[in-house]
Amino acid sequence: MPEQDFFKYDPGVKNEVEYLTNAYREYTSGYATSIIRSTSEMLFEKYCEAKDDIEWIYKNxxxxxxxxxIVYIDGLQHQWLFYADYIVKKKDGSIWVIETKGGEARGQDKNIDIQIENKFNAFKKYAQAKNLNWGFVRDKDDELYINNTVFAEDMADDSWKPLSEKF
Known part of the structure; x- marks a missing residue:
């Protein structure tokens, strides 16, 4: 984690509050608005801020x-780098690496990443090799769900669990 970092800021934010769980001091809700973050990212940051068991959260x-x-391979066998969205330290000392993706709204898939399955599988392999807590997090009806077992695009699949059950 860099000692300091620069983030995009929304100067039009209303009711700005400091996110005390963020790894950086003075990180506020102005850095996590819909102009800057996806719905799943905004919901995840708010979720972590509301939890008592989060020591810090870092936006990668x-x-x-x-x-x-993490390196992943596409369908043409080319190597690419994939940057997971968040690194989180819980108060029990566990470290989690989280990737957020677009979820579902009105029965429609909001994910725009065509490499999602390749990234999921590379992330899973990396996490198993490093004994790392991890997961893909997506939103559905303003609730967050996590999957770190078997890739499934369909959020009705049993592999997607409410975030509060696993994280």
């Missing part, structure tokens, strides 16, 4: 060697 960067990344 999208590109650059200073950020945590």
């Amino acid at each position: 960067g999208d590109t650059g060697k200073q950020y945590f990344s």
